[in-house]
Amino acid sequence: QLAQLTADLFPRQILTGTRVTITAGPTREAIDPVRYISNHSSGKMGYAIAEAARDAGAEVTLISGPVNLPTPERVKRIDVVSAQDMYAASMNALIQTDIFIATAAVADFRVENSHNQKIKKQHNSSGAMTLTLVENPDIVAAVAKHSPKPFTVGFAAETQDVENYARQKIQRKGLDMIVANDVSRTDIGFNSDQNAVTVIWPEGQQPLELASKAQIARDLVTLISAHYKKAR
Amino acid sequence: QLAQLTADLFPRQILTGTRVTITAGPTREAIDPVRYISNHSSGKMGYAIAEAARDAGAEVTLISGPVNLPTPERVKRIDVVSAQDMYAASMNALIQTDIFIATAAVADFRVENSHNQKIKKQHNSSGAMTLTLVENPDIVAAVAKHSPKPFTVGFAAETQDVENYARQKIQRKGLDMIVANDVSRTDIGFNSDQNAVTVIWPEGQQPLELASKAQIARDLVTLISAHYKKAR
Numbered sequence: 001q002l003a004q005l006t007a008d009l010f011p012r013q014i015l016t017g018t019r020v021t022i023t024a025g026p027t028r029e030a031i032d033p034v035r036y037i038s039n040h041s042s043g044k045m046g047y048a049i050a051e052a053a054r055d056a057g058a059e060v061t062l063i064s065g066p067v068n069l070p071t072p073e074r075v076k077r078i079d080v081v082s083a084q085d086m087y088a089a090s091m092n093a094l095i096q097t098d099i100f101i102a103t104a105a106v107a108d109f110r111v112e113n114s115h116n117q118k119i120k121k122q123h124n125s126s127g128a129m130t131l132t133l134v135e136n137p138d139i140v141a142a143v144a145k146h147s148p149k150p151f152t153v154g155f156a157a158e159t160q161d162v163e164n165y166a167r168q169k170i171q172r173k174g175l176d177m178i179v180a181n182d183v184s185r186t187d188i189g190f191n192s193d194q195n196a197v198t199v200i201w202p203e204g205q206q207p208l209e210l211a212s213k214a215q216i217a218r219d220l221v222t223l224i225s226a227h228y229k230k231a232r
Numbered sequence: 233q234l235a236q237l238t239a240d241l242f243p244r245q246i247l248t249g250t251r252v253t254i255t256a257g258p259t260r261e262a263i264d265p266v267r268y269i270s271n272h273s274s275g276k277m278g279y280a281i282a283e284a285a286r287d288a289g290a291e292v293t294l295i296s297g298p299v300n301l302p303t304p305e306r307v308k309r310i311d312v313v314s315a316q317d318m319y320a321a322s323m324n325a326l327i328q329t330d331i332f333i334a335t336a337a338v339a340d341f342r343v344e345n346s347h348n349q350k351i352k353k354q355h356n357s358s359g360a361m362t363l364t365l366v367e368n369p370d371i372v373a374a375v376a377k378h379s380p381k382p383f384t385v386g387f388a389a390e391t392q393d394v395e396n397y398a399r400q401k402i403q404r405k406g407l408d409m410i411v412a413n414d415v416s417r418t419d420i421g422f423n424s425d426q427n428a429v430t431v432i433w434p435e436g437q438q439p440l441e442l443a444s445k446a447q448i449a450r451d452l453v454t455l456i457s458a459h460y461k462k463a464r
Contacts, residue, residue, distance in 0.1 A: 031269070033391055034337070034415065039267045068300055105266070109361055118391045118415075129341055131363045159265055159350045183266060183350075 014225045016057030021097040021150070022050050023090060023104035023139065025065030027083045031131065032115040041105035042191045043067030045155075048217035049101055050075050056221050061097070063089045065104055083107045083136035090139050091146075099228055100150040102140035103179075105157060109133035141173040151228040153177045159184040166200050177201045177227060179220065199223055246457045248289030253329040253382070254282050255322060255336035255371065257297030259315040263363065264347040273337035274423045275299035277387075280449035281333055282307050288453050293329070295321045297336055315339045315368035322371050323378075331460055332382040334372035335411075337389060341365035373405040383460040385409045391416040398432050409433045409459060411452065431455055 024046025028036040043064060050062045051072045060075045063086055071077045078093075080086045083106045094100070112132040144152040154175045156166040159182070166180035181197045196210040199220065208219050256278025260268040275296060282294045283304045292307045295318055303309045310325075312318045315338045326332070344364040376384040386407045388398040391414070398412035413429045428442040431452065440451050 034389065035269060035271045035339070037263070037267060037269050107267070112360070118389075128344070128367075129365045131365060133361045133363060135360075157266065157350075 012055060012057060014056045014222065015053055015099075018058045018098045018225075018228070019061070019096050020050075020053045020058040020099045020101065021061045021063065021090070021093045022046050022053070022101045023063045023065075023086060023106070024050070025067040025069075026105050027065045027086055027107045027136075028081050029083065029107045029110040029136075030114040031111050032118050034118045037107060037109070037111070037133075038066075039105045039107065040191065041065070041067075043069050044191070044193065044213050045195060045217070046101075046103035047072060048213040049103060049220060051214070052217035052221040053099075053101075055218075056225065058099075061093050063093065063104070083110060083139070087137045087139050087142065090143060094143065094146050094150065097150045099153070099224060100140075100143045101153045101224070102143070103155050104139075106139055107136055110136050138173070140175065144174040144176075151176050151224070151231055153179065153224055156180045157183045163198060163200070163205075166198070170200060170202065176231060177224065201227060244287065244289060246288045246454065247285055247331075250290045250330045250457075250460070251293070251328050252282075252285045252290040252331045252333065253293045253295065253322070253325045254278050254285070254333045255295045255297075255318060255338070256282070257299040257301075258337050259297045259318055259339045259368075260313050261315065261339045261342040261368075262346040263343050264349065264351045266350045269339060269341070269343070270298075271337045271339065272423065273297070273299075275301050276423070276425065276445050277427060277449070278333075278335035279304060280445040281335060281452060283446070284449035284453040285331075285333075287450075288457065290331075293325050295325065295336070315342060315371070319369045319371050319374065322375060326375065326378050326382065329382045331385070331456060332372075332375045333385045333456070334375070335387050336371075338371055339368055342368050370405065372407065376406040376408075383408050383456070383463055385411065385456055388412045389415045395430060395432070395437075398430070402432060402434065408463060409456065433459060 025043035026039045026041040028038045030036050047069050050060050054060045054074055062075050062077045064079055078089050080089050112134045140154045152175050156169055156178055158165050162180050162182045166178045170178045178200045179197050195213050195216045198207045208216050257275035258271045258273040260270045262268050279301050282292050286292045286306055294307050294309045296309055296311055310321050312321050344366045372386045384407050388401055388410055390397050394412050394414045398410045402410045410432045411429050427445050427448045430439045440448050
């Protein structure tokens, strides 16, 4: 009932006619058919933003890595696995995107030569093995360099010096806004249902204090909508 | 109703008074606080065997990696994350174990120096990076070398030459039985609710044709129970 009340208070029409594309969840980078590299992203924050943007009247596309979450109603969901898949799906969505929100925890690196067969343990010598990793494409930076460029919002999950790294990212990648959170805090982030973030744009910033991811998502959508309209 | 009928037909008392420890699911090996190496094991086969062993009258301990499955009723579940955690929990359980069934897809390797802080992307040179991996302890081999030794059943998930690798494993690790499945088949294994396996012991073998994991688990428990009693 409280959730319903909050939903009713939420300004429903602020994104009517706006096309929002959101990336969410982790990516998985194959080592071989059995093993992969991934990360602890649950996708909850991105899915909550998809619901909030939809409730604000936007037409929402959700490009999702492997997560255990139901598809939000009236949201177009595109499932991907690797960072390269997510890059391709994102580039493909850009011709129909006014606002791009990159919440996904995209793997920075993939395995250089992933194997078609399961790698066998070597029963010799030191028992050590090396994996060579190469950089994945930077999706949100590529989106921000695209022409025409959508209003581009990045996320920065950091464990130290959070705001400083976030401001560096906004400049280096040419973002319009970045949402920074400190994943070293155990009460928030990743698999939690709560979050606390700092929203940063070139000329200012605003903290969003500890709240449910649904509430943070609504506040974020309100902020993004205001800055998007100012930028047009 | 059919499931209930099958359950009723299952010989309930064949493992009464027997203590069964089962490992299940994947392990996760930390790269840093955000990233990890894991594998596609869902844990479904191990959980199905836990239920079948319980229904056969056994006292069941389930040592589980991170999975999205409810704890079976009347089963003692111990949650672990890494292969080293699973090794410690397994060794700890041995004093109260008559039969040890290692279904978990344990990571063969862990990261040599996992980082306490999120690794930053290097913005220089080639963009490549290497991860040094070191071998994890071999849990099922350690169990089979333990004194007193429980009746020890391993699993072999392979993508090629499945039976040959399984027979090599049974010898090298000193197992009493191994359950081999071909994870390159897309209709079975890992996240599927069905499976088809070949059960191999030093003097023989028996295929269990494509069936639900619950049915495969019941057939396996019946086979394991018969060989366990013969070995005592």
